[in-house]
Amino acid sequence: xxxxxxxxxxxxxxxxxxxxxxxxxxxxxxxxxxxxxxxxxxxxxxxxxxxxxxxxxxxxxxxxxxxxxxxxxxxxxxxxxxxxxxxxxxxxxxxxxxxxxxxxxxxxxxxxxxxxxxxxxxxxxxxxxxxxxxxxxxxxxxxxxxxxxxxxxxxxxxxxxxxxxxxxxxxxxxxxxxxxxx
Numbered sequence: 001x002x003x004x005x006x007x008x009x010x011x012x013x014x015x016x017x018x019x020x021x022x023x024x025x026x027x028x029x030x031x032x033x034x035x036x037x038x039x040x041x042x043x044x045x046x047x048x049x050x051x052x053x054x055x056x057x058x059x060x061x062x063x064x065x066x067x068x069x070x071x072x073x074x075x076x077x078x079x080x081x082x083x084x085x086x087x088x089x090x091x092x093x094x095x096x097x098x099x100x101x102x103x104x105x106x107x108x109x110x111x112x113x114x115x116x117x118x119x120x121x122x123x124x125x126x127x128x129x130x131x132x133x134x135x136x137x138x139x140x141x142x143x144x145x146x147x148x149x150x151x152x153x154x155x156x157x158x159x160x161x162x163x164x165x166x167x168x169x170x171x172x173x174x175x176x177x178x179x180x181x182x
């Protein structure tokens with residue numbers, strides 16, 4: 001009886017998943033659910049769900065990090081800044097991109113997902129992106145709200161056009177105990 005009432009009221013029994021958070025963030029950032037960004041984001045969420053290091057991470061942090069990385073892969077631009085939890089999750093997901101499982105690659109090669117695995121594979125094979133991330137790291141905007149600057153990402157040049165942006169270099173711990181701000 002209670003289940004029928006909840007179904008009629010459209011209350012879903014279950015936990016909130018990363019996919020539901022991805023849909024919320026997509027609406028917030030005006031990203032179409034049928035776009036390549038959404039397909040790549042779904043691929044990254046599946047990849048994160050298979051990674052044992054991401055088991056304790058909140059679904060909202062996984063969704064935001066995956067959407068951020070998908071936007072970076074497809075458009076070459078970054079979305080609004082991430083907090084430290086989402087930055088750490090982004091680092092874990094980026095490490096998973098090196099060797100994804102074959103079954104996941106086959107699943108996301110279909111047109112239903114916008115050939116997301118092929119897009120990510122092209123991004124991984126792109127020497128400019130590899131060289132850029134190894135040398136400069138992922139760019140993050142400053143925490144100071146007073147500095148308003150237009151953030152632009154140009155992989156060919158390899159730096160942020162504007163002022164006040166710091167670079168996150170993986171593996172370097174100078175300046176910041178965890179992330180290594182330069």
